[in-house]
Amino acid sequence: MKLTFLGTRGYIDSYNSRHRRHTSTMVAYRDKKVMIDCGEDWLKKLGKISPNAVVITHPHPDHAFGLKAGSPCPVYAIQQAWDKIKSFPIESRNRRILAIRGAEKIAGITFEAFSVVHSIRAPAVGYRIQAGGAAIFYVPDVVRIRGRSEAFRGIDVYIGDGATISRPILRRDKRSNQLIGHTTIREQLIWCRKEGVSRMVITHCGSAIVKGNEDRINEGLRQWAEEHGVTAEIAYDGMELTLE
Numbered sequence: 001m002k003l004t005f006l007g008t009r010g011y012i013d014s015y016n017s018r019h020r021r022h023t024s025t026m027v028a029y030r031d032k033k034v035m036i037d038c039g040e041d042w043l044k045k046l047g048k049i050s051p052n053a054v055v056i057t058h059p060h061p062d063h064a065f066g067l068k069a070g071s072p073c074p075v076y077a078i079q080q081a082w083d084k085i086k087s088f089p090i091e092s093r094n095r096r097i098l099a100i101r102g103a104e105k106i107a108g109i110t111f112e113a114f115s116v117v118h119s120i121r122a123p124a125v126g127y128r129i130q131a132g133g134a135a136i137f138y139v140p141d142v143v144r145i146r147g148r149s150e151a152f153r154g155i156d157v158y159i160g161d162g163a164t165i166s167r168p169i170l171r172r173d174k175r176s177n178q179l180i181g182h183t184t185i186r187e188q189l190i191w192c193r194k195e196g197v198s199r200m201v202i203t204h205c206g207s208a209i210v211k212g213n214e215d216r217i218n219e220g221l222r223q224w225a226e227e228h229g230v231t232a233e234i235a236y237d238g239m240e241l242t243l244e
Ligand SMILES: [Zn+2]
Pocket: 010, 011, 060, 062, 063, 140, 141, 204
């Protein structure tokens, strides 16, 4: 399985040369490729990228609004996500519905959606992704993963939310009384330690990373992660990762 981090920027105004485009990752296996998320920055770029399929984590603008002009390939999302983007001009034959915890083979790559806490209006999932002998869990926006132990079981890499390093971005939804937003990188490293996952790659970078001194942040994270028996690195636009 080969991963290419097409974009690694969160839903923020600032950007730099390492984090220019909205978070999206290409998963390639054999001669097929699946693009995870297609935010505003990718609008009208799908033709050139030409993935075999697009898989959406949740219908926020930085993850799904690049589909506003339609899609040349099948798009996969949970029903609750489709409900929010049903007006997009995507042909009905290209609208594919994924079930929570229903593993589905997409272009030869297995995707299993796990429900995550992140937003009330934009119901979100993370994906356990398997191809060949490699497995990862991918969730760019998250407060909490439902069924985390099963999601993380035997994975090579956890790819998580870089919106904030050590101060959670949380808000309590009045109606559901649920905390929504983004947990910290530090908390996600603790998840990795608890589940025996030895490697985290950070994407969906927030202002703390994009406006900060990334070398210093990386160094601090690396040290902190090491103490937890995990390696951590911040992904950047164009970064590639091959897993076997
Ligand atoms: Zn986002």
